[in-house]
Amino acid sequence: MAEFSIIETYFNRKRDACVDLGVGDDSALLTPPANQQLVICADTLIAGRHFPLDTSPHAVGWKSVAVNLSDIAAMGAKPQSILLAISLPNIDEEWLQEFSNGLYACCDQYNVSLIGGDTTQSPHLTITVTALGWIETGQAVTRSGAQIDDLIVVSGSLGDAAFALQHLGHPLQRRLDYPTPRCELGQLLKGLASSMIDVSDGLAQDLGHILEASKVGATIELRQLPINIDLSQLSDTMQWKYALAGGDDYELCFTINAQNYKELLQLQPNVKTTIIGKITQECGLTFEKDGLDHPLQLHGYQHFA
Numbered sequence: 138m139a140e141f142s143i144i145e146t147y148f149n150r151k152r153d154a155c156v157d158l159g160v161g162d163d164s165a166l167l168t169p170p171a172n173q174q175l176v177i178c179a180d181t182l183i184a185g186r187h188f189p190l191d192t193s194p195h196a197v198g199w200k201s202v203a204v205n206l207s208d209i210a211a212m213g214a215k216p217q218s219i220l221l222a223i224s225l226p227n228i229d230e231e232w233l234q235e236f237s238n239g240l241y242a243c244c245d246q247y248n249v250s251l252i253g254g255d256t257t258q259s260p261h262l263t264i265t266v267t268a269l270g271w272i273e274t275g276q277a278v279t280r281s282g283a284q285i286d287d288l289i290v291v292s293g294s295l296g297d298a299a300f301a302l303q304h305l306g307h308p309l310q311r312r313l314d315y316p317t318p319r320c321e322l323g324q325l326l327k328g329l330a331s332s333m334i335d336v337s338d339g340l341a342q343d344l345g346h347i348l349e350a351s352k353v354g355a356t357i358e359l360r361q362l363p364i365n366i367d368l369s370q371l372s373d374t375m376q377w378k379y380a381l382a383g384g385d386d387y388e389l390c391f392t393i394n395a396q397n398y399k400e401l402l403q404l405q406p407n408v409k410t411t412i413i414g415k416i417t418q419e420c421g422l423t424f425e426k427d428g429l430d431h432p433l434q435l436h437g438y439q440h441f442a
Contacts, residue, residue, distance in 0.1 A: 156218060156250055156252050164253065165218075165220070165252040165253040167217075167218070167252075167269070169271070170271055172273060172274050173271040173272060173273060173274065174271070174272055174273075174274050174275075174277065175269060175270075175271065176209055176212050176214040176269070176270040176271065176272055176277065177267065177268070177269050177270075178205055178208040178209060178267070178268050179205070179265060179266065179267040179268070180201075180204045180205050180208070180265070180266060181263060181264065181265040182197070182200065182201055182204070182263070182264045182265075183261060183262070183263050183264075184197075184261060184262035184263075185261075188200065188314075189302075189305065192314060193235065193239075193314070194232045194233075194235035194236040194239065195235045195236070195238055195239035195242070196239060196314035196315060197236055197239065197264070198235070198236040198237060198238065198239025198240035198241075198242070198243070199239040199240065199242055199243045199314070199315050200239075200314065200315065200316060201221070201240060201264045201266045202219060202240055202243035202244055202247075202249070202266055202268075203243050203315070203316045203317070203318050203387065204266075204316065204318075204337065204387060205219065205266045205267070205268035206243070206247055206249065206268060206318035206320055207316065207318040207319065207335040207337070207387040207389075208268065208335055209268050209269075209270040209318075209320070209323070210318050210319050210320045210322070210323030210324075210335065210389060211278070211323060211333050211334055211335040211389060212270070212272060212277045212278055212279070212323070212333070213272060213276060213277060213278040213323050213324060213326055213327035213328075213330070213333065214270035214271060214272035214277065214323070214324070214327075215270050215271055215272065215320070215324055216247055216248075216249050216268055216269075216270040216318075216320060217249065217250070217269050217270050217271055218249055218250045218251070218252045218268075218269050219244065219249055219250070219251055219252070219266050219267060219268050219269070220251075220252060220253050220254045220266065220267040220269075221240070221251060221253075221254035221255075221264070221265075221266055222254050222255040222256075222257075222264075222265040222266075222267075223254070223255075223256050223257075223262075223263070223264050223265075224256075224257050224258065224259030224261070224262065224263040224264075225256065225257075225258055225259065225262060226258070226259065226260060226261065226262060227258075247318065247320055249268075254267075272327070273327075276327050276328065278323075278326060278327060278330050278331075278332065278333040278391070279332060279333075279350070280332050280333070280334055280346055280347045280350040280351065281332060281347075281350040281351050282331040282332040282351060282392075283331050283332040283347050283348070283350075283351035283353050283392040283416050284331050284351075284353070284392070284394070284416060285353060285416055285417065285418050286394070286415060286416060287331055287332075287392040287393060287394055287415070287416040288392065288393055288394070288395060288398055288412050288414075288415060288416075289344070289355055289357065289390070289391075289392055289412070289413050289414040289415060289416060290390070290391055290392070290393060290398065290410050290411065290412050290413065291336065291340065291363060291388055291389065291390045291391075291410070291411055291413055292319050292322055292388045292389045292390075292406075292408045292409070292410050292411075293317070293319070293363065293386070293388040293408055293409065294363045294364060294365045294388075295336065295340055295362060295363060295364060295379070295380035295381070295383070295386050295388065296364055296365065296368055296376065296378075296379030296380035296381075296383045296386070297309045297312035297313070297365050297367075297368075297379075297386070298312045298313040298316065298383065298384070298385035298386055298387075299379045299382075299383020299384055299385060299386075300365075300367070300368055300379050300383070301313040302383075302385070307367070308367070309365065309367055313385060316385070316386075316387035317387065317408075318335075318387060319335075319387075319388065319389045319408055321406065321407050321408075322389055322406045322407070322408055322410075323389060325401060325404050325406055326389070326391055326393070326401065329393055329397040329398075329400060329401055330391040330392060330393045330397070331391075331392045331393060331394070332347050332350070332351055332391065332392045333347075333389060333390070333391040333392075334346055334347055334389075334390050334391075335387055335388070335389055335390075336384075336386040336387065336388045336389070336390050337384060337385065337386070337387060338384045339381060339382040339383055339384045340362075340380060340381050340382075340386070340390060341357075341381040341382055341422060342382070342384075343390060344357075344390055344422060345422055347390070347392065348420065348421070348422060351392075351416075352420070353416050353417065353418065353420065354416070354417040354418065354419045354420045354421045354422065354423070355414055355415070355416055355417060355421075355422050355423070356414050356415055356417055356422075356423050356424070356425055357381075357413055357414040357422065357423070357424050357425070358413060358414055358424075358425050358426075358428075359373070359377055359424055359425065359426045359431060359433075360426060360427060361411060361412065361413045361414070362376075362377065362380045362381070362411075362413055363380075363409070363411040363413075364376050364379075364380050377433065381433070392416055398412070
């Protein structure tokens with residue numbers, strides 16, 4: 138099976154009506170909606186580094202899309218389409234069928250179209266997805282807007298995927314293999330949140346990017362971290378390690394003032410949100426346990442470790 142046969146067989150479904158030209162030409166063509174900015178991001182997944190080698194191809198396909206849609210959500214934008222570049226060690230038609238099924242399952246759930254990309258051969262399975270979305274001009278939620286006394290809020294629960302990676306076969310493995318990009322919540326936060334980021338490399342490290350960009354500090358109350366009941370048998374220190382430094386959560390962490398947070402709750406987002414701390418004037422990230430300082434030494438995911 139040649140490159141173009143792979144594309145035609147597995148990656149050339151009917152595209153969304155708003156795509157002028159999709160798979161099958163040198164480039165795709167889109168017409169931007171009026172008064173909208175393009176939001177674009179890319180993520181690469183490498184077998185054995187970003188997912189275990191025995192991960193099901195369906196899950197690999199889903200996750201390849203989901204991690205990118207999470208970045209779009211973190212800007213408050215609406216995802217629209219993706220590009221796929223995949224390097225294959227060999228042509229395994231059963232693997233490709235399941236991979237494409239997983240990829241399209243995620244695309245369908247979030248109303249996203251595959252509009253182009255590239256296939257090639259490589260010694261290692263490598264998957265790069267580029268995601269595109271739209272947001273009203275000037276409305277993107279960035280990392281640099283956090284204000285002193287803003288609440289720090291996270292969606293969902295933290296640490297599930299990191300725990301599952303070390304306990305393969307546990308029911309929480311679904312959180313590792315099939316992350317849920319918080320697209321609806323991200324769009325609700327447009328105009329309400331002062332800053333936002335998706336939690337991919339561990340909450341402490343990713344929140345640190347907001348603090349650096351906004352030139353502020355933060356205090357986190359450890360007892361407030363939303364931790365799955367499945368981790369409750371662990372020591373406090375281990376629970377906090379998974380929640381703060383585990384990574385692969387793909388939840389949203391955002392800062393928001395108290396009044397805007399009340400407005401968000403009135404909109405009834407489809408996922409639980411939890412206040413875990415507050416933005417402070419003094420730079421740096423500090424932790425408290427029951428209101429008292431509780432220093433922790435944590436390191437998030439390192440891409441070149």
